């Protein structure tokens with residue numbers, strides 16, 4: 001695969017650049033495609049997170065350089081920075097920075113959730129709807145997170161050794177930080193002044209799409225974007241932490257088919273064939289009927305709006321959709337093979353502009369109003385005594401370790417790599433030190 005890469009794509013592959021805002025898709029793949037528009041995803045619609053705004057504010061020139069490099073690599077004639085309108089000062093700064101460059105512009109987004117979903121973002125910026133089950137490049141767009149572009153700009157000098165994240169919620173000093181990969185979550189929380197509650201849990205990645213973490217010894221990775229610390233008894237932690245049997249048992253008996261989960265679903269409002277209330281109805285059936293009803297989940301983006309906001313009964317249609325997608329994948333049912341796939345192009349629902357979910361109301365519904373706080377970037381360098389760097393931090397195959405216990409490593413040295421014909425990127429040392437163990441993670445001690 002890498003043999004056909006252009007010089008820029010090869011460089012960002014060597015530097016280990018992956019999508020910092022999502023599952024960690026290796027960025028060289030996007031950089032090798034041909035596109036008309038590159039979109040900088042600065043929507044940051046997860047409540048309380050702030051690190052993307054901080055990166056845009058502090059490293060404007062480098063993010064713009066990353067954007068230009070990616071435009072050149074993909075042949076794109078248009079570069080758009082998509083940022084929420086509420087960040088007025090930041091927008092002024094960005095507009096001043098791109099002034100005179102006809103190819104670059106700033107798109108002001110409303111303060112809605114999930115403004116950063118690729119399907120929503122591409123529609124807002126280009127007016128085009130991605131084909132059902134497809135990806136942005138099918139309508140000539142490439143979408144990249146702010147931090148990813150910063151890492152692309154730096155790739156000729158330094159590989160990805162650090163990650164940016166916001167640490168907020170029940171902590172003494174909410175802040176955004178830049179930390180070496182493999183630093184523990186507990187150190188990140190301590191740097192934010194420590195938890196203010198006795199029995200904390202955290203949402204790793206955000207209140208909506210993040211996962212619940214109670215083991216704070218886990219390492220930060222290239223895709224870590226935020227830790228929202230909350231008391232373990234907080235309703236959000238409880239609801240997100242409930243398992244599939246609980247969600248399905250309660251959903252089966254309590255769903256009254258009011259359809260609100262569907263009416264407010266961002267993908268449904270864009271005109272896609274997704275109807276979570278029908279997936280909930282399917283819980284009442286056994287196979288193969290359930291399989292048929294579950295297909296209404298295939299185009300779900302897993303934003304969890306229906307679970308954490310729309311459903312008046314506090315049920316979990318979004319989680320049920322995620323499980324249904326997993327089951328269908330095992331049965332080899334995809335959108336391509338789905339009986340719902342009529343081949344028709346989607347058309348945005350005329351009521352969409354009036355049904356988008358304001359983040360302010362979402363925060364209230366999530367019980368996060370008490371945790372609203374500025375989380376500015378603290379630029380000091382933190383050097384942990386020990387890091388544990390996972391060999392798999394990206395979509396694709398895990399990196400294979402190239403170091404052994406007892407070996408000294410330099411900052412940025414390759415710890416593991418992926419064969420060039422397979423999807424993946426190398427991982428690098430984030431501190432200078434001695435390798436103390438090698439397994440799923442490489443542990444380095446100073």
Ligand code: SF4
Pocket residue numbers: 254255256257258259260261262276277280310311312313314315316317
């Ligand atoms: S909103 Fe809740 S109660 Fe209404 S159909 Fe959806 S899951 Fe059922």
Ligand code: SF4
Pocket residue numbers: 261264265266267268274276299300301302303304305306307317318319321
């Ligand atoms: S999680 Fe719910 S609201 Fe979000 S896309 Fe899926 S079905 Fe729609």
